[in-house]
Amino acid sequence: KQEVTQIPAALSVPEGENLVLNCSFTDSAIYNLQWFRQDPGKGLTSLLLIQSSQREQTSGRLNASLDKSSGRSTLYIAASQPGDSATYLCAVYSGAGSYQLTFGKGTKLSVIP
């Protein structure tokens, strides 16, 4: 059974810092990996989707990498801003037809002005 772990569980940084969020998964036979953002009491917003054949994806100040063989992904946020404060969730698609989506428990990020 796929398990996804995110470290750290919480992170507090001063505004302007670059930071890295980590995600690891136990079964490397994944189809895709997706990073989401969740604001308190809100739904999930998709940030980046990395297909299994890709090594990384970039969107603005965000860069996500994927190393299937080691079961790891990282989300890099450049020049952090207070508006980046949220919980970041990593999720992997696995199983036949990639219908199963397993989430990590998230990293709660606080960017201090």
Add this chain to the structure above:
Amino acid sequence: EAQVTQNPRYLITVTGKKLTVTCSQNMNHEYMSWYRQDPGLGLRQIYYSMNVEVTDKGDVPEGYKVSRKEKRNFPLILESPSPNQTSLYFCASRTGGVNEQYFGPGTRLTVT
């Protein structure tokens, strides 16, 4: 606007009273799914549907039912709700290919 909608957004009910949470998407997506989110446990998949009339269990299906009679709708049914089903529920959809999921705004359910 492409979106996934859920209703109701908030619901307080009593043990044993049947309820349905509706989910609808306007993107013609084949795949839809339901998740619940609980503190310390994260998001867990309840049921998913690959297309009309095709559904399968996720990680935590006990106490829930689903149906997929139309492509756009995927209701979640709790026949006899219990307090341990108090949670935040999310519906999601995506195309049949390898594409990102779109999530609804969530339904906060409290069972007393």
